[in-house]
Amino acid sequence: MRIICPYCGERGNEEFSYLGDASLLRPDPAGAGAMHAFADYVYLRDNPRGSHREFWYHAAGCRSWLIVTRNTSTHDITRVEFACDVAAARMASFEDEG
């Protein structure tokens, strides 16, 4: 499998480390039901077939965190984004909402 890093270009997956589902948000440790929320966040991951947004770290390259959209049954990669850009866009949308 090869990933097109937006900084480095196309590289083999041996240069990257995989973290997991990029759609989850870390629960608030001070929030109500935090223990249950963290158990769910850490252990109860889905294992979907098909399109999946997931974190990859370009450890042996530019050291960027990436969000890769990959089909888990075909390994087709349809999108690669810098995780920091996605996070910045999410922060901006929170601010827009109020």
Added chain:
Amino acid sequence: MADLALQARTPLQDLARPGRFGAATAKPGLLIEERTDLALATVMARRGREHDLNRAVAAAYGIDLPHGPHVAAKDGVSFAGIGVQRWLAAAEGLVEADFVDRLRQRLAGLASIAEQTDGWAVLRLRGDRVRDVLAKGIPIDLHPSRFATGDVALTVVAHIGVQIAQLDDRPTFQLMAFRSLAASLWSWLSKSAAEFGYEIVPSGSPGRRTDRITTTKRSINSD
């Protein structure tokens, strides 16, 4: 303070001694030079100051910071893109003995500077078979249509993290690895080059890094 009997050593001093090695080919397929004269530092832009950083580097060194994996050089100073808003700055032949200190002053408030000078083994590689040697370990395509003069890549060779750059059209490549992995890199390089015959040439530049280190040591001892 007691005199310290410290001796500066280059990363490959005991391994890469000048001479002709490997197969007895008519002409060495690879020429290897350990560069020991480069002052090195990483430069990381501070958030929101990227534009001012570009301007400050242009004013101080006459260099447009590359945005992408490329290297820009002028008068022995270079900036190589190694990540988003991150560069490796290098000064050859001790253009300025206090290059990193001056860099820190000139870019104060705009970027974080980390001294790297003694942290890297730096090799310059050229010769008729240089691409054939590199192809044995570098997993990226170095064909001239895909990797040209001025291009930089961070990747791995034999599980060792490296930076590679093409410096000129001859072509000359610069291969760098963390100093503590220099012997492992050398093991891969010397074996990969053996079938073509290789020559280790003395560091061609006037100033050696060890001279500067020795001077620094003396000034510490004289305090």
